[in-house]
Amino acid sequence: MVRRTSLREADCPVARSLDTIGDWWSLLIIRDAFDGMRRFGEFQKSLGVAKGILSARLNSLVNADVLALVPASNGSAYKEYVLTEKGRGLFHVIVGLRQWGEAHLFAPGEPHSELIDIAAGQPVGPLEFHSLDGRVLGWEGTVVRKVSAKT
Structure with missing residues (x-):
């Protein structure tokens, strides 16, 4: 088995981010958490991933403070996974991947999911980056x- 190189000490924020959440299972777990999934079985059913892999990824995301393991919201003995503030900070990353995929990986008219603005009932507009003075940046x-x- 190939040993994974740690990027935890890299001077690049992209590299450090990928060290924490850079495999596809982790990103799909985070996507599902944004979609309201909270229980191990929900993630497993959605992803179809082996239980051992899912358990390892969930533990890694909890250890990285992206997810927290909390008592079940219904008062049962189960535990649930919820996004932490750090995890919720990945919303723009997930939206960016979603919009890139919509733009480049689907044929015209091909069915796919879309992100909807709850208040307006309409699809979310394209993700944009703005300068401090409000200009759109590419x-x-x-x-x-x-x-x-800093010294």
Whole structure:
């Protein structure tokens, strides 16, 4: 078995993020958590993943403080997985992946799920990034700058 290289100490925020949530099972678990799933069995049924793999990914996400294991909301003896504040911060990542997939991986008219604005009952508009003065930014309008250590 190939040993995975840790990116936990990398100086790149993308690398550190991928070290925490970079495999597809973790991202699909997070997607399902945003869709309201909370129990191991719900995740297992949705994903069709082996129980051992699911258990390992859930434990990893709990250890990374992306999910929390809490008592069941119905008062039963079961435990449930809920998104933490850190986990809820991944909403834009999941929406970005969803919108990229909609734009590039489906044929015109091919059925797929879509994200709906509950208040308006309409699909959510495209994810955009704005400068501090409100301009819409694309990749060509940005540059990565290293941040120096604070003394």
